[in-house]
Every structure is written in C-alpha cells, then in structure tokens.
Amino acid sequence: RVLFRSKSTWKQIADDSDEAQAFLNDLTDIAQANVGSPDQLTIAIQVIDFAAQTVILRKVMEGFVNKLVESALLPFISTEANMRLRLASIAAFKSFVEKFEHIMDPYLPAILDQSVATLSSEVGRLSASETNSEALLPTLDMLRLIGASNENMLLSYADRLIPLNVALVRGCDAEELRLELLELFGLVLRLAFQSSLERQAHPLATTSLPPFLAPTTNFGHISKAELSNFLESILDASTFPSTYKTVVPLLPWVVGLSRSIFSTDDHAQLAARTLEPILQRLEVLDVNTAQGQSELTLLIRALTKWLRLADSNAVKSLLTQVYEVLDSQLVKVKSGGLPSSFVAKVRTLIVKCVTALLAAFGTDFASLAPRFLSSTAVHLADPLVLSDLIYVTKDNADLLQKTLLPRIIPILDNALQPGNTNYSPSVRKLLMTALGRIAVNSGNLFKPYVQQSFRVMSTNLVKNKWTIGKETIYALAQLIRAEPVYMIESGLVVESIKLLFDTLRMDDSSHESDEESEGEEGAVKEGEDGEEEEDVDLLAQLVVSALESVEYLLDEPRILPFIPVSELVDHLQAEVCKPVFFEEDSMVRVHQFSLLNKLVQVQPSIAISESVKAAAQSVAASYPDLDCSSLLSKS
Numbered sequence: 001r002v003l004f005r006s007k008s009t010w011k012q013i014a015d016d017s018d019e020a021q022a023f024l025n026d027l028t029d030i031a032q033a034n035v036g037s038p039d040q041l042t043i044a045i046q047v048i049d050f051a052a053q054t055v056i057l058r059k060v061m062e063g064f065v066n067k068l069v070e071s072a073l074l075p076f077i078s079t080e081a082n083m084r085l086r087l088a089s090i091a092a093f094k095s096f097v098e099k100f101e102h103i104m105d106p107y108l109p110a111i112l113d114q115s116v117a118t119l120s121s122e123v124g125r126l127s128a129s130e131t132n133s134e135a136l137l138p139t140l141d142m143l144r145l146i147g148a149s150n151e152n153m154l155l156s157y158a159d160r161l162i163p164l165n166v167a168l169v170r171g172c173d174a175e176e177l178r179l180e181l182l183e184l185f186g187l188v189l190r191l192a193f194q195s196s197l198e199r200q201a202h203p204l205a206t207t208s209l210p211p212f213l214a215p216t217t218n219f220g221h222i223s224k225a226e227l228s229n230f231l232e233s234i235l236d237a238s239t240f241p242s243t244y245k246t247v248v249p250l251l252p253w254v255v256g257l258s259r260s261i262f263s264t265d266d267h268a269q270l271a272a273r274t275l276e277p278i279l280q281r282l283e284v285l286d287v288n289t290a291q292g293q294s295e296l297t298l299l300i301r302a303l304t305k306w307l308r309l310a311d312s313n314a315v316k317s318l319l320t321q322v323y324e325v326l327d328s329q330l331v332k333v334k335s336g337g338l339p340s341s342f343v344a345k346v347r348t349l350i351v352k353c354v355t356a357l358l359a360a361f362g363t364d365f366a367s368l369a370p371r372f373l374s375s376t377a378v379h380l381a382d383p384l385v386l387s388d389l390i391y392v393t394k395d396n397a398d399l400l401q402k403t404l405l406p407r408i409i410p411i412l413d414n415a416l417q418p419g420n421t422n423y424s425p426s427v428r429k430l431l432m433t434a435l436g437r438i439a440v441n442s443g444n445l446f447k448p449y450v451q452q453s454f455r456v457m458s459t460n461l462v463k464n465k466w467t468i469g470k471e472t473i474y475a476l477a478q479l480i481r482a483e484p485v486y487m488i489e490s491g492l493v494v495e496s497i498k499l500l501f502d503t504l505r506m507d508d509s510s511h512e513s514d515e516e517s518e519g520e521e522g523a524v525k526e527g528e529d530g531e532e533e534e535d536v537d538l539l540a541q542l543v544v545s546a547l548e549s550v551e552y553l554l555d556e557p558r559i560l561p562f563i564p565v566s567e568l569v570d571h572l573q574a575e576v577c578k579p580v581f582f583e584e585d586s587m588v589r590v591h592q593f594s595l596l597n598k599l600v601q602v603q604p605s606i607a608i609s610e611s612v613k614a615a616a617q618s619v620a621a622s623y624p625d626l627d628c629s630s631l632l633s634k635s
Contacts, residue, residue: 111142144184155191162185162257179246192219207387248299271315282329288337301349307357359392384433391441439475454487477500
C-alpha cells in the first residue's frame with residue numbers, strides 16, 4: 001500500500017513502458033493467485049485508481065482489469081455466500097466502469113443478469129419483511145452507474161427492472177432504500193422515453209411544438225393494480241413530504257407508463273391524480289423564498305413532461321386548469337422584486353411548458369387564443385410562441401383573419417424595421433423565424449402581409465446577414481413556399497432567389513467586403529484572437545442555410561423555373577471537389593452534395609463529372625444519412 005501511494009514510484013514506472021508492463025505482469029499473477037478476500041479486492045481497486053492517473057499505466061492496466069474481472073469478480077458477484085466479498089466485488093465493478101467503461105461493456109450483461117436476480121430475490125422476501133438494504137443499495141448504485149455509461153444496455157433490461165422496482169417501492173419501509181429505488185425507476189423510464197425526448201425542430205419546420213412521447217419498451221406485463229398501488233404508495237401523506245423532490249419528477253413518467261397499460265378513461269383518472277399535487281403546490285407556492293424558487297423550477301419541469309407524456313385526448317378537460325395556473329405563475333414571477341436571473345430562467349421554463357400545452361390543446365385552444373395573446377404572450381415575450389399559436393389555430397380561418405394575424409404581423413414587422421434598435425440580434429433571429437413560420441401556417445390568409453414581410457426579410461438579410469442572416473434565409477424560403485403564386489406574380493420570387501443564390505455562393509472575400517457587418521456580432525476584428533475561427537463558423541452556417549433553403553424550394557414545382565439550375569449545378573460541381581480544411585466546411589460539403597443529388601432528381605438531364613461522383617462516394621461513406629443515390633447512379 002505504501003508503494004501504491006507513492007506518486008514518485010508511479011511516475012518512475014510510467015516513464016518506462018517495459019518496466020510498467022513487467023510490473024503489471026507480476027501484479028496480474030499475484031491477483032489471479034490471491035484475490036479472494038474483500039481486503040485484497042480493495043487493494044486491487046487502489047492499484048487501478050492510482051494507475052488510471054497516468055497514460056502509460058492506464059493502457060497496460062486494461063489487461064489487468066480484464067483478467068481480474070474474469071478470475072475473481074464475476075464468480076464473486078453472483079454468490080451471497082460471503083456478503084462482504086460480494087459487496088467488495090460490486091465496488092470494484094463500479095470503479096472499473098468509471099475508469100474503463102468501454103472495456104467493461106462485454107461484462108455488463110452478466111452484471112445486469114445478477115442485478116435482476118438480486119432484485120427478484122428481494123421481491124420474494126417482501127412478504128416476510130426481510131428486505132436486505134445492505135444487498136440492494138450497492139446493486140442499485142451500480143445499475144445507475146451502468147445507465148450513465150451505457151444507456152442502451154440498461155434500457156435493454158427495462159422491461160425486467162421496472163416491474164421489480166414497482167414491487168419493491170410498494171413494499172419498502174426504509175427511506176434511504178426507497179429513495180434509491182425511486183431514482184432508479186426515474187432513470188430507466190427516462191431512458192425508455194428518451195428516443196424522442198429532445199428532438200430538435202429543423203429550422204425549416206413550421207412549429208417549435210415538442211413531440212408527444214411514447215415508450216420504446218413494452219411494459220404491458222405491469223398490471224393496472226400494481227401501477228395504481230405504486231402511485232398511491234409514493235403519494236402517501238406519511239412519506240410524500242420527505243420524498244417530495246424525488247417523487248415529483250417521477251409523476252410524469254408514471255403517466256407515460258400508464259398509457260400502454262390503462263384504458264383511456266383509467267389513464268385520464270391516473271393522469272388527474274398525478275397532476276393534482278403539482279397544481280396544488282404551484283397555487284400556494286411562495287416564490288419570494290429560495291426554497292420556493294427552487295420548487296417552482298422543479299414543478300414547471302415536471303408539468304412540461306406531464307403534458308408531453310399524457311394522452312392529450314384523454315386529459316383535455318384538465319388543460320384549461322393547467323393554463324390558468326401557468327398564467328398566474330407567470331404574472332407572479334413578472335410582478336417584480338425577484339432576481340432578474342431567476343425571472344429569466346423561469347420564463348424560459350414556462351415558454352417550454354406553454355409550447356407543450358399548445359401541442360396538447362391543439363385546435364381546442366382557439367377559445368383561449370385572444371386572452372393568451374393579450375396577456376400570456378406579452379409576459380413571455382417569445383416570438384416563436386406567437387408562431388406556435390398560429391400553428392395550433394390554423395384551421396380556424398375566422399380567428400386568424402380577424403383577430404390573430406392583424407395583431408401579430410404588425411408587431412413582428414415593426415420590430416424588424418432597420419431603424420428599430422430595441423432588439424438584440426438574438427431576438428431578431430427569433431422574430432425572423434416566427435414570421436417565416438406564420439407565413440407557412442396561415443396559408444392564403446397571409447397574402448395581405450406578403451409584400452411588407454418580404455421587404456423586412458430581404459432588408460435584414462442584406463443589412464445584417466452576419467448576425468441574423470441564417471434565420472432570415474430560412475424565413476424567406478418559407479415565405480416563398482407559403483405564397484408561390486403571389487411571389488411569382490409580383491416579381492418578388494426573382495429577387496428572393498437571387499438573395500438565396502448570392503448567399504449560397506458566399507466565401508471569405510464576400511465577408512471582407514461587407515462594410516455593413518463591420519463591428520457587428522460575429523464579424524472579424526483584426527488583432528483579436530479566435531475571431532477568425534468564429535467567422536468561419538458563421539459563414540458556414542449562412543451557406544448551409546441557403547443550401548437547405550434552395551433544396552426546400554425544389555419541392556415546389558411552380559418555383560423551379562425561377563431557380564438557375566445550370567448555374568447552380570456548375571457552382572456546386574466546382575465547390576465539392578475543393579479540399580476541406582475546417583470541420584464547418586465538412587457540413588457545408590454534405591449539404592452541397594445533398595442539394596446536388598436533389599437537383600439530379602428534379603432534372604435528370606444534368607451531367608455529373610466522374611470526379612464529383614468519386615468525391616460524393618467518399619463523403620457518403622463518412623455520413624451514412626447523406627443520400628447521394630441519384631447522383632451516383634448517373635451514367
């Protein structure tokens with residue numbers, strides 16, 4: 001142990017790879033011959049802890065870890081003959097997963113199988129009230145660690161772990177063990193719903209509304225009674241106050257789980273039961289205290305997840321109450337006296353919650369829309385909420401034409417006027433995105449606003465492309481797709497395509513000559529370190545946005561005649577064969593090939609050079625999602 005704790009000794013060994021390997025060979029022989037007691041396992045863990053701090057020893061230590069796992073830990077972790085030895089084995093596994101997570105992957109199924117066996121054994125003891133916390137706590141700790149290092153592996157065991165977890169929570173009296181079980185329950189269910197949880201909307205999408213979540217694992221073998229009893233056990237008045245911060249984030253996952261088990265009516269009842277403690281607490285919360293502020297963020301996050309996990313058709317009758325409580329919280333927070341950082345944080349959380357609420361309401365939100373526009377939207381001050389409002393009410397032409405569009409469009413147009421300096425570049429980005437989405441979602445009803453909106457967008461693109469150009473480009477493309485006939489008849493489509501094409505062909509020299517951008521956010525400023533790299537990134541974003549926008553417009557046949565296809569193909573074929581120097585250039589190249597492939601589809605007569613096809617094949621090999629099939633199939 002003295003040797004292991006001597007940093008100079010480790011450095012001396014690490015400096016000589018031959019000596020390091022010889023030392024590890026001796027150590028492995030000793031380990032295989034002698035590891036058979038908790039103390040010796042603890043020493044082995046100490047060896048690895050210290051060795052992992054150096055590069056050379058970390059590499060040679062991997063062989064020692066493998067041999068130690070196979071010769072000692074796997075046999076010991078699957079027996080209860082010596083509990084102390086078993087716990088030491090679990091501790092060793094935890095240490096190895098933290099430091100050598102990739103080489104431990106082959107052993108994880110054996111660990112998970114034994115963990116499931118341990119939980120099953122403890123469930124069998126529930127009736128005799130003999131649950132062994134000493135055995136369960138290290139197992140639960142290791143399961144969480146596996147979830148953090150290899151989510152897919154833990155998720156593959158979700159259908160076995162969740163029923164056992166539900167049973168143990170219901171029968172467990174020990175508070176520490178109960179909290180650990182609840183945390184594991186939350187972790188596994190988060191993973192089960194994770195695949196669609198954080199899907200980001202494409203910039204050319206027409207809404208920011210989040211998708212509803214559905215589990216990727218079948219939990220149908222959990223009975224309705226088991227889940228109902230589990231919910232009541234975690235909401236029990238005798239334990240809920242002490243487990244409040246752990247239980248509240250779990251309630252939405254219980255709702256999501258019930259969708260695959262319960263009928264619609266039963267799911268609605270359970271959803272109402274989980275919503276009740278969240279809304280009740282929000283209504284009495286004192287946000288002037290640090291604890292109240294912490295609770296508010298916890299509850300708003302839980303409410304957002306609840307809205308995304310519940311069956312919106314089943315809980316429609318509850319949504320108006322949710323809106324009332326959210327609106328009152330927003331008024332309370334914005335009324336003054338609270339730290340500005342906290343107000344900004346809560347506003348962001350409520351924006352996410354409101355978008356989830358709009359998605360749940362759907363067209364039924366029309367009755368609340370005028371009030372929402374007059375109060376809630378003003379407090380939120382988020383332009384994308386306005387475009388989402390148009391999205392959910394787009395089927396109500398009367399409401400859009402008489403109330404919403406006449407009030408919303410002038411606000412956005414005025415905010416985007418070149419002389420209006422009240423808004424930062426980041427806010428102007430949101431304003432542009434909102435305007436483009438509203439143009440698409442309101443259809444023909446947007447026609448009275450097309451010319452003014454186009455002038456606003458094109459002016460912002462020319463004057464401020466280095467700060468808000470990307471969003472302007474996307475919004476411009478959406479405007480063209482929304483009103484192709486009007487854009488063609490008015491002649492605005494020619495000007496629009498030219499703006500997009502000029503952006504698509506931008507390079508470093510075009511930025512250097514852009515006098516309008518000097519001094520603005522993201523512009524190159526001589527003498528400042530790091531600015532050139534930021535400029536490369538901004539330029540790449542602008543070009544990618546133009547490439548995506550032109551590809552988006554190719555799906556509208558009426559616009560196709562106004563796109564200079566031959567000139568565009570010549571430009572792309574010249575560009576894609578150039579060397580790539582920056583990571584940002586790689587993404588530009590991917591989108592260039594994607595657009596070229598789309599052009600071949602819409603105009604098969606295009607001639608593609610062999611060098612371009614060879615370059616496309618090379619890039620496609622590195623980016624499996626890139627479709628170059630039409631381009632590569634050209635004879």
